[in-house]
Amino acid sequence: MASLTSSTSCHSLTMPKVAQFKIGLCQLSVTPDKTTNLSRARNSIEIAAKQGASLVVLPEMWNCPYSEDYFAKLAEDFNDEDGSPSYFMLSEVASCLGITIVGGSMPELKDGRLYNTCCVFGPDGKLKAKHRKLHMFDANIPGDILYKESDTFTAGDNPTIVETDMGRIGIGICHDIRFPELAMLYRTRGANLICYPGAFNMSTGKMLWELEQRARQLYVASCSPSRDSVGSYTIWGHSTLVGPFGEVIATSGHEETIVIAEIDYSALQCRREGLPLENQRRGDIYQFVDIEEQRP
Numbered sequence: 001m002a003s004l005t006s007s008t009s010c011h012s013l014t015m016p017k018v019a020q021f022k023i024g025l026c027q028l029s030v031t032p033d034k035t036t037n038l039s040r041a042r043n044s045i046e047i048a049a050k051q052g053a054s055l056v057v058l059p060e061m062w063n064c065p066y067s068e069d070y071f072a073k074l075a076e077d078f079n080d081e082d083g084s085p086s087y088f089m090l091s092e093v094a095s096c097l098g099i100t101i102v103g104g105s106m107p108e109l110k111d112g113r114l115y116n117t118c119c120v121f122g123p124d125g126k127l128k129a130k131h132r133k134l135h136m137f138d139a140n141i142p143g144d145i146l147y148k149e150s151d152t153f154t155a156g157d158n159p160t161i162v163e164t165d166m167g168r169i170g171i172g173i174c175h176d177i178r179f180p181e182l183a184m185l186y187r188t189r190g191a192n193l194i195c196y197p198g199a200f201n202m203s204t205g206k207m208l209w210e211l212e213q214r215a216r217q218l219y220v221a222s223c224s225p226s227r228d229s230v231g232s233y234t235i236w237g238h239s240t241l242v243g244p245f246g247e248v249i250a251t252s253g254h255e256e257t258i259v260i261a262e263i264d265y266s267a268l269q270c271r272r273e274g275l276p277l278e279n280q281r282r283g284d285i286y287q288f289v290d291i292e293e294q295r296p
């Protein structure tokens, strides 16, 4: 198996234990019934693992419809073993199958607040990282979409990079994908792959979902619920794996499905050596300075 080295002088790349492996993107149909969602997700994860995936990614809000009517009702406190069946199912199935799971996102209840949270489990079933969505999807586009995620959820405060057997992975949730600064941060910190569980809608999905992924210049995996999911919001679907040159390696339509695709980090090494963006970038001229601070 190829190993990963780098000639870049940015944050040094860690050697993933495995540089070539299969990823599974479980594009799930989501219902109002959590038990049904859990058994569908488990089944889909098992099929992906059977097809050789050692890293499996789930969609944003896979255990709960993407709707304000359900978030609070189906939220879980991950510290409460009895009150968190989704969290413990993911942990158990990861250890049973000996795989890494980027567990999409779930509504998390913590100290009276709701977060849109992604949990990453290692092959021993232990929680490796928890990413709370950083950027709230507050949109008011007349004739198209009116949605205010911040009415329901609290934004997280930390970017998330997690060391796994399948490389260094940066996590973003849905609207987080629109902020290239976050991806740039992950890239300069040596991430091999960014996983974006997401649920774009019909208009922003068509325009931007794939484009945002192809512009990141490392491996990018996205995973969406399928379009027939229940909720007040029509989901775009199209879970995708993109390579470091912006190439779409594998994608899906909008129906429930599993995308299985191969990741080979030697392609990333080739991109980093042949096109050393991390060395070329001119952070000295485009640091973000608040406009107020520039006023005399």
Ligand SMILES: O=C(O)CCC(=O)C(=O)O
Pocket: 136, 137, 173, 174, 175, 176, 178, 199, 200, 201, 204, 205
């Ligand atoms: O940014 C977008 O267009 C869609 C974002 C979204 O649906 C979300 O963050 O849940």
